[in-house]
Amino acid sequence: MCAENLKRRSEFEWYIEPTGKMHVPVIIYADKQLIDAMDDQVYRQAANVASLPGIVKASYAMPDAHWGYGFPIGGVAGFDPEMGGVISAGGVGFDIACGVRALCTGLTISDIVPRKAELADALARRIPAGLGSRGKLKLSLSEMDDMLVGGAEWAVERGYGNRSDLERIEERGKMKEAQPSFVSDHAKKRQEDEVGTLGSGNHYLELQKVVELYDELCAKSFKLAVDDIVVSIHCGSRGLGHQVATDYLPKMVKAAQSMGIELPEKELACAPIKSDIGRQYIGAMNCGINCAVANRQVLTYLVRQIFSDLLPKANLVLLYDVSHNTCKVEQHSVQGQTKKLYIHRKGATRAFGPGHPSLPSDLKVTGQPVLIGGTMGTASYILVGTEKGMDLSFGSCCHGAGRAMSRKQASRQWHGKDVIRSLAERGIIIRGASTRGVAEEAPGAYKDVSAVVEATEKAGLAKKVAKLEPLICVKG
Amino acid sequence: MSNAYWEHYQHPADMGIRGFGPSLAEAFEQAALALTAVITDLQTIEPKEKVEINCQEQDNELLFVGWLNALLYEMATRRMLFGRFKVKVENGQLIASAWGEPINVNKHEPVVEVKAATYGDLKVKQDKNGNWMAQCIVDV
Numbered sequence: 001m002c003a004e005n006l007k008r009r010s011e012f013e014w015y016i017e018p019t020g021k022m023h024v025p026v027i028i029y030a031d032k033q034l035i036d037a038m039d040d041q042v043y044r045q046a047a048n049v050a051s052l053p054g055i056v057k058a059s060y061a062m063p064d065a066h067w068g069y070g071f072p073i074g075g076v077a078g079f080d081p082e083m084g085g086v087i088s089a090g091g092v093g094f095d096i097a098c099g100v101r102a103l104c105t106g107l108t109i110s111d112i113v114p115r116k117a118e119l120a121d122a123l124a125r126r127i128p129a130g131l132g133s134r135g136k137l138k139l140s141l142s143e144m145d146d147m148l149v150g151g152a153e154w155a156v157e158r159g160y161g162n163r164s165d166l167e168r169i170e171e172r173g174k175m176k177e178a179q180p181s182f183v184s185d186h187a188k189k190r191q192e193d194e195v196g197t198l199g200s201g202n203h204y205l206e207l208q209k210v211v212e213l214y215d216e217l218c219a220k221s222f223k224l225a226v227d228d229i230v231v232s233i234h235c236g237s238r239g240l241g242h243q244v245a246t247d248y249l250p251k252m253v254k255a256a257q258s259m260g261i262e263l264p265e266k267e268l269a270c271a272p273i274k275s276d277i278g279r280q281y282i283g284a285m286n287c288g289i290n291c292a293v294a295n296r297q298v299l300t301y302l303v304r305q306i307f308s309d310l311l312p313k314a315n316l317v318l319l320y321d322v323s324h325n326t327c328k329v330e331q332h333s334v335q336g337q338t339k340k341l342y343i344h345r346k347g348a349t350r351a352f353g354p355g356h357p358s359l360p361s362d363l364k365v366t367g368q369p370v371l372i373g374g375t376m377g378t379a380s381y382i383l384v385g386t387e388k389g390m391d392l393s394f395g396s397c398c399h400g401a402g403r404a405m406s407r408k409q410a411s412r413q414w415h416g417k418d419v420i421r422s423l424a425e426r427g428i429i430i431r432g433a434s435t436r437g438v439a440e441e442a443p444g445a446y447k448d449v450s451a452v453v454e455a456t457e458k459a460g461l462a463k464k465v466a467k468l469e470p471l472i473c474v475k476g
Numbered sequence: 477m478s479n480a481y482w483e484h485y486q487h488p489a490d491m492g493i494r495g496f497g498p499s500l501a502e503a504f505e506q507a508a509l510a511l512t513a514v515i516t517d518l519q520t521i522e523p524k525e526k527v528e529i530n531c532q533e534q535d536n537e538l539l540f541v542g543w544l545n546a547l548l549y550e551m552a553t554r555r556m557l558f559g560r561f562k563v564k565v566e567n568g569q570l571i572a573s574a575w576g577e578p579i580n581v582n583k584h585e586p587v588v589e590v591k592a593a594t595y596g597d598l599k600v601k602q603d604k605n606g607n608w609m610a611q612c613i614v615d616v
Binding site for chain 2: 039066067068069070073090093094095130131132134186189190192199200201239242243245246249250253254265266267269402403404405406407408409434435436437440476
């Protein structure tokens with residue numbers, strides 16, 4: 001993207017004046033290098049979002065933004081229902097509430113080293129992952145509805161975790177707006193035996209080591225120290241979420257047409273929040289969020305079982321669970337007025353600052369932990385939300401490195417076997433993926449996650465707490 | 477080169493698929509091959525079982541994505557891969573047969589699961605020689 005087309009408002013904030021059909025400006029948070037490398041399509045897509053009805057403040061792009069479909073990946077936008085604001089199935093995406101959770105293990109590197117290969121094998125064998133895998137649970141239709149209403153709370157009530165886990169999930173792991181009657185039988189059928197499965201693509205289960213702390217006090221409060229072992233799980237709402245999006249996109253294209261909403265592209269399919277189709281999608285999409293957090297909760301249970309069999313002194317405590325592809329109802333200040341807005345985050349992380357009323361008491365002091373996943377060969381980061389971020393981006397920040405290269409390019413450039421070998425030389429064990437899958441996910445196919453995190457901190461969206469490096473990576 | 481073929485094209489996060497054919501139906505068949513080739517090597521799939529797929533939409537573009545998503549639904553719920561397709565399109569109604577077999581991880585070595593066909597970069601059009609092209613981005 002050519003920086004000359006943008007107005008630089010500060011070192012890390014780039015601004016595009018509203019022109020044509022845009023109701024609000026576009027604001028991109030990034031440093032000069034990230035802007036130079038950013039696809040022009042981010043500019044175009046963020047400007048398209050700025051033209052949707054009822055958008056307030058700005059159409060934002062996070063430092064890891066890249067070309068998506070409809071919204072850019074790394075796009076954040078808030079809509080006011082009182083101003084004809086819309087909800088967009090395309091703006092949430094197909095993997096509803098795809099997200100990351102991190103678990104502290106109470107172990108340090110010296111506990112892991114002698115058992116590393118054994119642990120990698122057990123995780124790969126016992127965590128259902130990849131195309132066609134099935135979970136251990138098979139849900140009947142009525143159990144499915146209970147899961148969609150209860151989310152992670154449902155999983156905990158079924159014995160897949162502790163009550164204390166719920167404190168560390170956004171909205172305590174249960175979206176109250178979920179309405180299973182608005183989820184199709186197709187979507188439920190697709191989820192029948194996918195609860196507790198990892199999926200594939202960029203999803204992973206990693207064992208990571210804390211290598212550096214940036215904020216000692218906050219790290220202490222998050223119970224993180226150098227050499228600590230952390231488990232990180234990246235996955236989403238599986239077949240149910242994909243099917244909810246698939247079902248509602250064509251409905252919203254038609255609704256937009258009939259209600260006179262001009263869509264710059266079909267993937268921006270949306271409907272007024274205060275319309276029948278809007279309300280139905282909200283009910284269904286929240287089931288998708290509940291499905292994703294229930295899924296990560298059941299996976300957590302499986303991981304705890306594996307650790308308890310192999311390293312019984314481990315105690316896996318949930319640090320936090322974040323969702324990336326969501327639309328949530330939140331209170332934000334707009335021109336001095338507190339408003340109830342529908343905040344779309346497409347490939348962006350909620351990053352609420354200290355004192356936010358939705359956080360549990362201990363996190364009210366620090367702010368919300370923000371988990372940024374790297375690639376199978378690069379660092380992950382734990383950040384914390386800031387007060388300033390609430391104003392800058394509705395309390396949102398980046399979600400990962402973001403791809404720098406297409407899958408096709410990556411599989412031409414690298415051989416999976418070479419990637420696995422060079423990672424092994426660095427002490428990183430890869431399990432589970434096909435060799436072409438590894439090549440497509442090669443670390444070099446992603447942007448530099450450290451640069452993304454640096455820009456995120458310098459823009460004021462979130463603050464760095466800890467850096468982690470991978471030891472074991474299980475892919476689907 | 478026959479004028480029925482498929483290709484992948486680059487998209488930074490996901491994958492673009494494109495089918496070409498002398499008729500709309502053949503372009504749709506080719507695009508289904510392109511979709512499957514995102515997941516696995518087409519040569520590994522044996523046409524052991526036949527599944528019927530029907531869908532309907534108001535225009536060719538919505539029908540195209542509807543077709544691919546109906547196929548993904550059958551793949552997901554039957555845990556099958558399909559390597560041969562026969563499509564008929566009449567008045568916005570699509571009737572198709574897909575031949576394939578249950579997923580076998582060792583045999584098919586699936587690379588990635590496709591979550592959905594999207595409206596991103598969606599185009600269905602006929603060129604001046606009457607040949608059809610159908611494309612979109614798939615979410616992986």
